[in-house]
Amino acid sequence: MATAADLDALIACPQCDALHTAVEPAMGERATCNRCGTVLIAPRRGAFLRVIALAVAIVILMLGATFFPFLRVNVAGMKHASSVFDAALAFMDGGIMIGLSVAVAALIVLIPVLRAALVIYVLAPLTLGRPPLPGAVPAFRLSEDLRPWSMAEIFVIGVAVALVKVSDMARVDYGPAFWMFAALVVVSVLKDTMMCKWTIWRALDPTVRS
Numbered sequence: 001m002a003t004a005a006d007l008d009a010l011i012a013c014p015q016c017d018a019l020h021t022a023v024e025p026a027m028g029e030r031a032t033c034n035r036c037g038t039v040l041i042a043p044r045r046g047a048f049l050r051v052i053a054l055a056v057a058i059v060i061l062m063l064g065a066t067f068f069p070f071l072r073v074n075v076a077g078m079k080h081a082s083s084v085f086d087a088a089l090a091f092m093d094g095g096i097m098i099g100l101s102v103a104v105a106a107l108i109v110l111i112p113v114l115r116a117a118l119v120i121y122v123l124a125p126l127t128l129g130r131p132p133l134p135g136a137v138p139a140f141r142l143s144e145d146l147r148p149w150s151m152a153e154i155f156v157i158g159v160a161v162a163l164v165k166v167s168d169m170a171r172v173d174y175g176p177a178f179w180m181f182a183a184l185v186v187v188s189v190l191k192d193t194m195m196c197k198w199t200i201w202r203a204l205d206p207t208v209r210s
């Protein structure tokens with residue numbers, strides 16, 4: 001029978017499910033999966049601080065990406081600029097579309113911002129060498145659970161594809177918000193690769209910390 005302590009020492013590869021006994025590598029080293037080479041644990045000095053910086057960048061970029069003009073459409077001399085916020089509001093007036101509008105706003109804007117805010121909440125005290133704030137464990141779990149629902153990058157790809165199709169009919173210019181969304185995709189990927197979940201869970205575990 002495996003005891004709880006034995007199970008705590010195990011780590012499963014997120015790619016191929018191979019089980020390993022977790023041994024914390026030295027700073028800057030990486031523990032990888034024996035079978036497929038996926039990085040399992042990668043503690044890096046100052047990583048928490050960098051993750052926080054990237055999370056703050058995500059919140060700021062998202063504010064700009066929501067309110068700055070996203071597109072300028074030019075059809076036969078008629079110009080129109082529109083932001084993501086305008087687009088979400090445009091759906092608000094028609095009954096059934098309100099649900100769609102809320103869903104779009106949540107998937108594109110709110111969930112990435114919420115995830116960034118949760119990560120800041122969880123990591124900020126750890127960076128300062130303080131104990132985690134109350135609710136840090138459920139906060140980090142929620143942030144990880146929301147990861148598949150964070151759809152800013154899918155939105156950018158969708159828009160880019162749609163614009164290529166529309167460009168036959170109208171002249172479409174990308175507004176500043178489009179480039180902010182593009183930057184957001186890069187920053188989100190950086191943040192998720194920089195963030196070593198194992199190290200964070202371990203830092204949040206009171207039995208290890210004391």
Ligand SMILES: [Zn+2]
Nearest residue numbers: 013016033036
């Ligand atoms: Zn593996």
